Amino acid sequence: MKYISVNEFAKKWNLPERTVRHYCATAKIKGAFLTGKTWNIPEDALLPEKEGKKKFSTNTLLNQLKEQKDMRLKGGIYHRTQIDLTYNSNRIEGSKLTHDQTRYIFETNTIEASKESVNVDDIIETTNHFRCIDLIIDKAKKKLIESLIKELHFLLKSGTSNSRKDWFNVGDYKKRQNEVGGNETCPPKEVSIKMKELLLNYHTIEKKTFEDIIDFHYQFEIIHPFQDGNGRVGRLIMFKECLANNIVPFIIDEDIKLFYYRGLQEWTQVSEYLLDTCLTAQDNYKAILKYFEIKFD
Numbered sequence: 001m002k003y004i005s006v007n008e009f010a011k012k013w014n015l016p017e018r019t020v021r022h023y024c025a026t027a028k029i030k031g032a033f034l035t036g037k038t039w040n041i042p043e044d045a046l047l048p049e050k051e052g053k054k055k056f057s058t059n060t061l062l063n064q065l066k067e068q069k070d071m072r073l074k075g076g077i078y079h080r081t082q083i084d085l086t087y088n089s090n091r092i093e094g095s096k097l098t099h100d101q102t103r104y105i106f107e108t109n110t111i112e113a114s115k116e117s118v119n120v121d122d123i124i125e126t127t128n129h130f131r132c133i134d135l136i137i138d139k140a141k142k143k144l145i146e147s148l149i150k151e152l153h154f155l156l157k158s159g160t161s162n163s164r165k166d167w168f169n170v171g172d173y174k175k176r177q178n179e180v181g182g183n184e185t186c187p188p189k190e191v192s193i194k195m196k197e198l199l200l201n202y203h204t205i206e207k208k209t210f211e212d213i214i215d216f217h218y219q220f221e222i223i224h225p226f227q228d229g230n231g232r233v234g235r236l237i238m239f240k241e242c243l244a245n246n247i248v249p250f251i252i253d254e255d256i257k258l259f260y261y262r263g264l265q266e267w268t269q270v271s272e273y274l275l276d277t278c279l280t281a282q283d284n285y286k287a288i289l290k291y292f293e294i295k296f297d
Helices: 006-013 017-025 060-071 077-092 099-108 120-138 146-157 188-203 210-223 230-244 254-265 272-291
Strands: 033-035 038-042
Touching: 006 017, 006 038, 017 038, 060 077, 060 120, 060 230, 077 099, 077 120, 077 230, 077 254, 077 272, 099 120, 120 146, 120 230, 146 188, 146 230, 188 210, 210 230, 210 272, 254 272
Parallel strands: none
Antiparallel strands: 033 038
């Protein structure tokens, strides 16, 4: 653990040094301690919450994500989630960007020079995915509705080469029939009705469980409502709904994508395949939460 001085902390947060010393003396900065007359403050320490300030939610993780997003804090759970979720979800769909390149884009809004050519759409969809994660954090407590799902698709695909095709219908349901993994999907003329039915049935569940969220994901992917981007939008929805229902979210790692695909394929026959894959991914995210000392049930 690295520590910084009162002066460094004050400059970092644009506060008077007197205020910082008061925070330390009243134990409002977690982990700060005295050596002689000098306060040592953990480098990653956050500002104490103001008295009477209303928390964003009762979900500790969601509060941390929201706070760090608004602060644009680097090196915390928000930073880690943005990079890991964006890299893995895009990689599953064929992006060639590496984890380091994804991190570099998030941290600097630039991309390192590479000997190999880089697909412009991969870069655009990476920056767009960062915006999608911000959206699901901001609207985590909001009811999942069609307009939010369409907004995620619009953010994800805006500015890509596909967005310049009229028939692609960015931010709205597909106009042309498509398939996924060689399997048939819902015809375009039925998508709107099927999505309304899916959401209606989902919201009849008063207390949604982990399995309910996974089942919604399966149903969503079977409908495949958009021309492209269904997998990424679907996984963003799962993350959001976990946050909304006080369930530890998860990131489907690119390394387990084949198990994930098998789980979707076999959901109606052997639901354990997909559940076990998602639970493994959840365990991996729990390990990250433990590292950042974020409590979860």
